Amino acid sequence: MSNKSLSNYQTEFYNMMVNNDRLNVADYIGDTFTWQLDVYQNNYHQCLFSTLSKTFNKTVIYLENNNYDIKYLFNRYIKENPSTESNLALYGARFSSWLKSIEYANIKIRIAADFATLDYALYQCYYASNSQSFLLEAFLALNDADKLNAKFQRLASISLLTSQWDLIEHDMVSISESIEPLEKTYNMLYYVVYRELGIAKYELISNDMYCLLSELRESKTLLYITENPIYNSEVNMPKLIQRQWVCMQ
Amino acid sequence: MVISGVGLGLRSAHIKPVLELNSDVDWFELLTDNWLDASGVDGLLLDEFCKRYPVSLHSIAMNIAGCDALNNDYFSAISRLSNRVKSTLISDHLCFSQVDGKPIHDLAPIPYNNDTLNHVVTRILKIQEYLKTTISIENITAYVNCLGSTMSEPAFLNEVARQTGCGILLDINNIYVNSKNFDNSALNYLYELNPLYVSQYHLAGFQNQGNYLLDAHDSYIHDDVLKLYEAALMKIGIKPTLIEWDNNIPNYQDLLTEYERVKSVYQQYNLAMHHAFNNEVTNV
Numbered sequence A: 001m002s003n004k005s006l007s008n009y010q011t012e013f014y015n016m017m018v019n020n021d022r023l024n025v026a027d028y029i030g031d032t033f034t035w036q037l038d039v040y041q042n043n044y045h046q047c048l049f050s051t052l053s054k055t056f057n058k059t060v061i062y063l064e065n066n067n068y069d070i071k072y073l074f075n076r077y078i079k080e081n082p083s084t085e086s087n088l089a090l091y092g093a094r095f096s097s098w099l100k101s102i103e104y105a106n107i108k109i110r111i112a113a114d115f116a117t118l119d120y121a122l123y124q125c126y127y128a129s130n131s132q133s134f135l136l137e138a139f140l141a142l143n144d145a146d147k148l149n150a151k152f153q154r155l156a157s158i159s160l161l162t163s164q165w166d167l168i169e170h171d172m173v174s175i176s177e178s179i180e181p182l183e184k185t186y187n188m189l190y191y192v193v194y195r196e197l198g199i200a201k202y203e204l205i206s207n208d209m210y211c212l213l214s215e216l217r218e219s220k221t222l223l224y225i226t227e228n229p230i231y232n233s234e235v236n237m238p239k240l241i242q243r244q245w246v247c248m249q
Numbered sequence B: 001m002v003i004s005g006v007g008l009g010l011r012s013a014h015i016k017p018v019l020e021l022n023s024d025v026d027w028f029e030l031l032t033d034n035w036l037d038a039s040g041v042d043g044l045l046l047d048e049f050c051k052r053y054p055v056s057l058h059s060i061a062m063n064i065a066g067c068d069a070l071n072n073d074y075f076s077a078i079s080r081l082s083n084r085v086k087s088t089l090i091s092d093h094l095c096f097s098q099v100d101g102k103p104i105h106d107l108a109p110i111p112y113n114n115d116t117l118n119h120v121v122t123r124i125l126k127i128q129e130y131l132k133t134t135i136s137i138e139n140i141t142a143y144v145n146c147l148g149s150t151m152s153e154p155a156f157l158n159e160v161a162r163q164t165g166c167g168i169l170l171d172i173n174n175i176y177v178n179s180k181n182f183d184n185s186a187l188n189y190l191y192e193l194n195p196l197y198v199s200q201y202h203l204a205g206f207q208n209q210g211n212y213l214l215d216a217h218d219s220y221i222h223d224d225v226l227k228l229y230e231a232a233l234m235k236i237g238i239k240p241t242l243i244e245w246d247n248n249i250p251n252y253q254d255l256l257t258e259y260e261r262v263k264s265v266y267q268q269y270n271l272a273m274h275h276a277f278n279n280e281v282t283n284v
Helices: A003-019 A034-055 A057-065 A070-080 A095-101 A107-127 A136-140 A144-149 A167-175 A207-215 A222-227 A233-243 B012-021 B040-052 B072-085 B114-131 B153-164 B172-182 B186-192 B223-235 B252-283
Strands: A151-154 A159-165 A185-196 A199-205 A246-248 B006-009 B027-031 B055-058 B090-093 B096-099 B102-108 B136-138 B167-171 B198-203 B241-243
Touching: A003 A034, A003 B096, A003 B102, A003 B114, A034 A057, A034 A070, A034 A107, A034 B102, A057 A070, A057 A107, A057 A167, A070 A095, A095 A107, A107 A159, A107 A167, A107 A185, A107 A199, A107 B040, A144 A222, A151 A222, A151 A233, A159 A167, A159 A207, A167 A199, A185 A207, A199 A207, A207 A233, A222 A233, B006 B252, B012 B040, B012 B252, B040 B072, B055 B072, B072 B114, B114 B153, B136 B153, B136 B198, B153 B167, B153 B186, B167 B172, B172 B186, B172 B198, B172 B223, B186 B223, B198 B223, B223 B252, B241 B252
Parallel strands: B006 B027, B006 B241, B027 B055, B055 B090, B090 B136, B136 B167, B167 B198, B198 B241
Antiparallel strands: A151 A246, A159 A185, A185 A199, B096 B102
């Protein structure tokens, strides 16, 4: 088997595993029993299924409490979204937007989609790289001009999301397995996902804190932050420092 | 730290019990892909763990026999991890695991012939150059046979090791499962291998599906696999041995029971080898 034919064989093997195309691979492996190819297809599917189950646990609880067949949804997602990353922790990045796009995306599915965004952010937060936290002493040692030019950036473990629903309330309802989900909508609620003592958490934040943290995705000087009233920096910067959500560049 | 004796595949659920018990295990194997650039609590635990135990690194995504370009970012990350945990052994599988940039999250078989041999040898040499160390390659469980094969798996492994200097990580459970599924002789497999190239053994449990065996890593090591391991210790020699348990993960105490079972076999042969060696020296 030449390199070209080795490459063709591997393509056909992939098509068998992922797309259930069993015909062409037979040229390279001969006749097989059904179980022989089933093993590979099951391994691939099971690997992605268990990744989704691990990542989207709040979403699963919410959907199951609302009588949705989560297995069906995961199976369909896997079929429509083959894995593209060898790092399994990244699988499911599109699950939230996929949920919103399915043909019967009613209000419960849309709430589930926001939970999926939250679950994915919590999962990524847990594995995010460590950044050096803000060192107050180092900042205080600077002169006034240097303080204004000091650059701040939010930690890699911090992420943001918005929802029209009170996810914290829904989360608590889901855990208590109430059958009466709250569907009160808001103009917009703002959430931050962060890591504290190794645990990924989330909480509601104000609109101006959301804007400030969004801006601090890239490093910004204190002067830039304080000059823009939208960030309410007098209130929010001390909070960010106290919560250790920013570092100084 | 040098790897010797019997080790355990480290799973997240067991990190805290291992550290709390200050467990008396010779070494641990880390699944490389789970620990690349580990940070947060996992990173802190990893650093603490590696201060106490020797570790080896076992990968699943080098794509050794694949046709995609080798992923240098991946090898850089392995290098960083290896330096961080001071690993003395890096391994992956004789298989392909990615096609056109898309992962299959599994280990797929290749035909054993001269073309594939040249392809695999070239890639391993590049990987070893990149990592600045030799690696070991593991025999996989295969559920299909490739039509283009012209040599046996052990002959192929011998030749890869001879041409690249890499080691062979011999998975005894995989040999057993393949031998049952394809009606081959597991012992002949062992006899065909060149003992000089074998760097390590893997042991694991399989699932009996009725008409075939599944390499599931979800149960105790089958007695027949342990017998085959003994045959390997006799024929090939004493090598660092690892127990893998990836699914239906037991509590740590149960895993230690399995560890002791393997350790007693390992020690029995280790002692016998020492006695044989001493007798030989005395007779000289």
